[in-house]
Amino acid sequence: MENDNNISNKKSTNHKRDHLLKIYLTEGEKARIKKMAQTVGIKYSAFGRAVLLDYEFKKDLLDLRKIRYELNKIGVNLNQLTRIANQNKRLPEVERIAKIERQLLNTLDKL
Incomplete structure (x- = not known):
């Protein structure tokens, strides 16, 4: 065949x-x-x-796994800050949230 x-x-x-x-x-x-x-x-x-x-092992797949791992870490940090903000009925440090947001956007740009 x-x-x-x-x-x-x-x-x-x-x-x-x-x-x-x-x-x-x-x-x-x-x-x-x-x-x-x-x-x-x-x-x-x-x-x-x-x-x-x-x-052939695809390097792109390995890079994507690393990016997904980093995104997950950033998401966990963001969830922790949100939980603190909700518990205290006030916003945590604005700079800290802005930094996490920048990390998230930079990681998303890599995709």
């Missing part, structure tokens, strides 16, 4: 595959991988090689 990913089920004439990589999977994980391989029309082992050798 021809596929769009140019993943071959046949061994390359230049390379002999004589090394075994053994991994442990749950029954569910194995079934998911087999189903994905069938979906793209290649053998289970060819799919595994393609994923292991061709997968």
Whole structure:
């Protein structure tokens, strides 16, 4: 079956595959991988090689996780200040709130 990913089920004439990589999977994980391989029309082992050798970690995703973490920290600070303001029936330091607001806006600009 021809596929769009140019993943071959046949061994390359230049390379002999004589090394075994053994991994442990749950029954569910194995079934998911087999189903994905069938979906793209290649053998289970060819799919595994393609994923292991061709997968690139996306730096953008790591950066996004860091930004999300920072946003969460800023949100927690803002919630604490809001709670204090509501408990005391007065506004906390305006400068402190303005600083947190600037941090939040700067972080959002990074997105």
